[in-house]
Amino acid sequence: MTRASFLKWLIGSVAAIFVAGIMYPVLRFLKPPAAISGAIGQVVNIGPLSGFAAGQLTAVAVNGQPAAVQSLDGKYAVYSLICTHLGCVVEIAGDAFRCPCHGSDFSPTGAVTRGPATLPLPTYHSQTHSGSLLVGPIDLSRAAYPGWYKGEFS
């Protein structure tokens, strides 16, 4: 190998490393992230489906917010555990919900069965994806929900 061809090879290699260093993040950036159809915003993977027992409510945290996964007949729904009345954290009571602050009761589908709350518990956009449950923002389209659901990551 002559000195000239060695230098050419060396410069070419350094240039290739530079180009690869630029293109790697670019290509990763263009790869579509995990998404839920109809929902815009951050999507988090909250774990394998096996972690959510059938017919039960399982407490989880979505971006630090209290929530519950409901597994019914192979379908999954994720309810926010923040009360629509004044924003207390709702407790899981069997297959339904109860707010300890003012005694609002919610049915297993989140509907109000006893006041003072008037709006049903909101659900998160969610979707199963290769054995895991992906959770997106709260679905705010179902009712005129109070502002505390529109947090940074909701």
Add this chain to the structure above:
Amino acid sequence: MSISADRLPQQTPSQARRRKPGIVGWVVNRLGLDDMMEDQHNRVVPRHATNYVYCFGGIAFVLFLILAATGVMLAVYYQPTPDTAYQSVLNISTHVEFGWYIRSIHRWSAGAMVLLVFVHMLRVFFTGAYKAPRELNWLTGVVLFVITLGFGFTGYLLPWDQKAYWATKVGTDIAGSVPWVGHFLLVSLRGGDQISAATLGRFFDLHVLVLPAIIVLFLLGHFWMIRRQGISGRL
């Protein structure tokens, strides 16, 4: 009727002398790119201009190229509607792989470009490079500076957060305070009396379509005049 030989296309000496092989050569030979590159390579940078303070304009242009590339990438995920703009920016920063990286490069390059364009202007001013015969290049430079600020102003609204909203409110209020045409300017910028979805659409349009088209035209003029007139003499 005969055609004299000197009216036929003549081969230039360099065409006759250099025939590049290969695929690249095929293109180079047909477009006479050798001559063009020779012209570029034969230009000498004056001794007094081999100095870091003469680099500010070039650095600003490199930043422009970085901003164009990262901006095209951000536009893949950004959504210019009031309901989704903020979420889509958050999505880029927190969820898209390397989204924080691309957005940060765009953000920091934008600030740096404003700074570098300004410092470049100071260099041109204090070396007297704006003087005859280069007044026209100074004027295109002023336009380029204003366009750069326009990029900054319109881009600032796009995240659609509180800071963006109020900065745009203040900025468009200032336009509205111009005598006689103020209200017309304000309504033109906002697409109405209030900041709304129309404002976001207009600013997005300016930021990604209108201003890029104008800046490219003025950059070409700016660079062509540098080539045409050469770098100004020493102090």
